[in-house]
Amino acid sequence: MKNHVWRPLFVVIVIVIGILVFRAFYVPSDFGVQERGYTFGYHRLSNEQEWKDYPAKHKGNDYCNECHDDKIEELESAQHGIIPCENCHGAAFDHPNDPEKLTIDRSRGLCLRCHAELIMPSSGRNDIPGIDPVEHNKGEECSECHNPHNPSLEDM
Amino acid sequence: MKRRDFLKNTAVFVAGASVSVAALDFIDPKELLAANPELKWGFLVDTYKCVGCGFCVKACKTESDIPFEANVTRTWVERYVIKRDGDVVMDCPKGARDGYTTKLLDENRSGMVEVPDEEIAQAFFVPKLCNHCTTPACVQVCPVGATYQTADGVVLVDWTWCIGCGYCIMGCPYGVRFFHPVERVADKCTFCYHRISKGGNTACAQACPFGARQIGNLKDPNDPVAQAIMTQRVGILRDEYGTKPNVYYIGLNKEVR
Numbered sequence: 001m002k003n004h005v006w007r008p009l010f011v012v013i014v015i016v017i018g019i020l021v022f023r024a025f026y027v028p029s030d031f032g033v034q035e036r037g038y039t040f041g042y043h044r045l046s047n048e049q050e051w052k053d054y055p056a057k058h059k060g061n062d063y064c065n066e067c068h069d070d071k072i073e074e075l076e077s078a079q080h081g082i083i084p085c086e087n088c089h090g091a092a093f094d095h096p097n098d099p100e101k102l103t104i105d106r107s108r109g110l111c112l113r114c115h116a117e118l119i120m121p122s123s124g125r126n127d128i129p130g131i132d133p134v135e136h137n138k139g140e141e142c143s144e145c146h147n148p149h150n151p152s153l154e155d156m
Numbered sequence: 157m158k159r160r161d162f163l164k165n166t167a168v169f170v171a172g173a174s175v176s177v178a179a180l181d182f183i184d185p186k187e188l189l190a191a192n193p194e195l196k197w198g199f200l201v202d203t204y205k206c207v208g209c210g211f212c213v214k215a216c217k218t219e220s221d222i223p224f225e226a227n228v229t230r231t232w233v234e235r236y237v238i239k240r241d242g243d244v245v246m247d248c249p250k251g252a253r254d255g256y257t258t259k260l261l262d263e264n265r266s267g268m269v270e271v272p273d274e275e276i277a278q279a280f281f282v283p284k285l286c287n288h289c290t291t292p293a294c295v296q297v298c299p300v301g302a303t304y305q306t307a308d309g310v311v312l313v314d315w316t317w318c319i320g321c322g323y324c325i326m327g328c329p330y331g332v333r334f335f336h337p338v339e340r341v342a343d344k345c346t347f348c349y350h351r352i353s354k355g356g357n358t359a360c361a362q363a364c365p366f367g368a369r370q371i372g373n374l375k376d377p378n379d380p381v382a383q384a385i386m387t388q389r390v391g392i393l394r395d396e397y398g399t400k401p402n403v404y405y406i407g408l409n410k411e412v413r
Binding site: 031033035036039040041042043044046048051052053054055056057058082083084086087090091109112113114116118119120121122123124125128133137 | 163203204205206207208209210211213214218219240255257258259260273276277278279280281291292295296302303304305306307312314316317343346348349350351353354356357359362363365366396
């Protein structure tokens with residue numbers, strides 16, 4: 001073959017080898033076809049463990065119960081006992097170390113999530129006592145009159 | 157005490173103490189189940205129980221570090237109002253992260269619409285999340301192998317490998333994927349893989365006061381979710397796409413898209 005063929009061919013071969021060498025260093029060794037096959041399981045295997053190690057922020061009522069068992073007991077007998085602590089008190093993160101104190105959401109908007117009256121036949125929303133947010137003591141925080149841990153109107 | 161006796165007693169004490177510590181370190185059955193290869197995660201949503209409080213959306217945003225003000229979310233709750241004349245009005249303001257607190261429906265460009273109470277035939281909420289399909293379209297289109305399905309059926313995104321091309325966001329028939337505003341990659345619901353693989357519950361299901369959301373193992377015949385799917389009338393979203401979703405709905409209407 002002539003020189004003018006060899007020269008560009010040589011350049012192409014060098015580029016291809018260069019790419020293959022770069023790829024060998026750049027692509028992690030655990031990258032490849034995993035259990036779900038080439039179409040759905042082509043990935044870096046160690047990423048599964050990375051997702052498993054993602055830090056959890058919500059710890060659940062059992063975690064709260066370790067120290068605040070008195071509050072949990074008080075709440076459980078009331079209608080609001082079904083609401084997890086962290087919905088109003090905020091995610092625990094590493095409480096009591098970080099944050100030392102949780103920020104409680106006492107806003108009117110939080111209560112209205114369930115107690116704003118909507119006409120929702122074929123939904124559980126219809127069974128929850130609701131108010132018209134425009135008519136009912138507008139601008140005031142619900143917790144000024146209602147106790148969130150014991151919302152019963154008879155005990156008010 | 158003789159030196160021999162002292163050594164003997166120490167050895168007995170250490171052996172005894174180590175046995176009792178090992179006995180206390182019992183295995184949580186849920187954790188054992190999570191390590192079981194006979195595992196396929198599935199999700200059950202009861203639309204009758206959902207009241208549209210949006211606590212699931214709020215919990216999800218905190219749990220997965222999605223900026224609260226950004227208009228993206230891994231899970232959301234839709235409101236459907238079906239009128240007596242058959243018209244369907246639907247809204248989902250900010251993914252329902254603040255719940256539904258008004259009768260006005262947010263119809264975007266058309267503004268706020270109010271449906272008079274007497275015109276409402278049916279009205280209900282539908283929580284949505286990633287369906288973790290058995291044959292996920294979003295995984296198939298990824299050009300770099302950044303998104304994948306685990307052996308237990310969860311679809312995940314490798315943030316270090318994603319180039320942010322957005323093919324998967326377009327490929328998902330359910331629109332559950334979005335571009336993460338901070339990480340600059342494609343993001344989606346992970347079924348709280350970090351929680352369920354340690355025997356826990358998903359953040360959204362844990363936050364739901366009414367038990368409208370449940371996660372379970374579809375391969376375990378004694379699992380409450382698997383039993384409900386086998387014995388009750390459940391539906392899936394967009395069956396016609398052939399993606400075989402693993403999120404099942406109780407009380408699904410044909411109006412739900």
